[in-house]
Amino acid sequence: MGLFYGLVPGLWGGFALRPLTLMTNHRPPGPRAARPRLVLPRCSNYMDNARFSPRISHTVQRMNYFAQTRWGGSENLPDENRMREILAELEKSDPEHPDTWLTHESGWTLSVYESGLVIFENMESGEEPRHQLGVSREKALELWLKLSRGEIAAINQEPWRAGQAPARGAEEREEIIRKSEAVTLALDREFYDRLAPERTTVHCRHAGCQKGAIPNSVFCRVHHFENIRHRPCPFHD
């Protein structure tokens, strides 16, 4: 089993060697709540411990990253195919669990969100987090693979923007655009509704238009709208 082991307080005092997944597989309550920390004990601590077994020692040496899946807790050393599956879970919308992340033993974590937001941060070093928007899943996979190999310098070459974008920034922006479009549409409708009925005696001057022109205009309602607003008329009634 590829588990992380660490020293945790034992039941009867002292410390016991336990799989660290027990400490990391709960979800934080909010999208940007503190990440469960990857507690990789120093090897010397292990060697000093009488209960430390060679079998576990072998395991400890090769485990150096884990993924936190959206719904299934943490998984140690996922391979490329498994990473792809974990990222594919982001295709389903779940605002309560908007992201999944990969943490390397260096403390660096790459969180990938449904929205395409990716945050690169190191909870241990306290360095300023950085982020990118609109990252494709394929690109996210590439970043995860680099992080799993500890290629921190290569990841830092990416066009990161400073800070931790709000987890739902992209969603909120979409919402603002939606509302703004709704307001525009309502104003357009109001304008359109105020246009007087088209005349039967005067034709719209727009080429090929069979409708009549409204009073005080050479155009029908639709073409008058487009002439004034300089964009297509969303109404045709």
Ligand SMILES: [Zn+2]
């Ligand atoms: Zn017309």
